[in-house]
Amino acid sequence: MTELRRIPFKAVVVAVFLACPSLARASTRCDLPGDNLRVCSSCFDRVSDDALDVLKPVVGAEEHRRWHHNWHLLRYRIAGDVKALSESPKGSTERRLAQDELDGWRDMGLLVGDAQEFSKLHSVSGEISGEDFLYMHREMLKMEQRMLAAQGKPCVAGWKELPASISDHSWPAPLKAPDHPTGDSPSAFWQKKLDLLRRNDAMLRDPKYLRLVSLNHMAQDVELYVHNVLHLLYSDAASHCHGDWDASSTCDDLMPPWSSPLNPHFWKIHGHIDDFIGLWLEAHDYKEIASDCAGRPACYQWRGTWVGKMDMSAHR
């Protein structure tokens, strides 16, 4: 099998808190809009060490890390691989590497069927890739909720509103050097980034926009303009990972999908992203979203449900 894990992190990074007991408070925001999963007995804004102790053995396991990493990686690379296969000369290194990568994803159960067709649907700008993105991360949130509830721990609420300041009392953004030179101080640079992010976030929440776009279209915008920026903004310059394939429980860098689910911000970010599903359903007069609506009225049936072989329902 191809050694996909040797692919440099930087290739994936492109895509892609600290608990204070006094801040713990009950919230009602752990429901996943349009879904009927109701396992959380309570729902907190903070991400406690207790919660992370429950989640880390699963999302930090090598198998889960590799799956999440390659799920994101495939979306960014499959179109290039398919092109290399059809356009590069037979016997060329480029062609062989592309074939190896595709074979590796097949072995992992991530890629099924014709690669070109798969790419058309599931590559990052594919026909249903936005829905895939929302669906897969919702499955992760459900897994998180089931695991925490099974241990009698509160679920984690996503950010209802994004922090307004990089110096937010509860959720300060780790201060680091700007990712490109502008002449601004680091704090001014990241505050401007956050201000722009919040403006984009507000525009994407506007019912006038939501009514005009498909769920897939909205999700692609949200991934690019909200999700990716949040991962960058809240990543810590002092990475806690040693080497690219560190599987220790302290490796929780928010940027690479290999390690991001171990970072407390991941659950705040993805709870926030998941809320967009509810806003879109509301704008289109749906009350429910399901893989199989079985003819129920006001139910939107997911078109993009690609997850690969990872079975997240096992953690019931």
Ligand SMILES: [Cu+2]
């Ligand atoms: Cu992810």
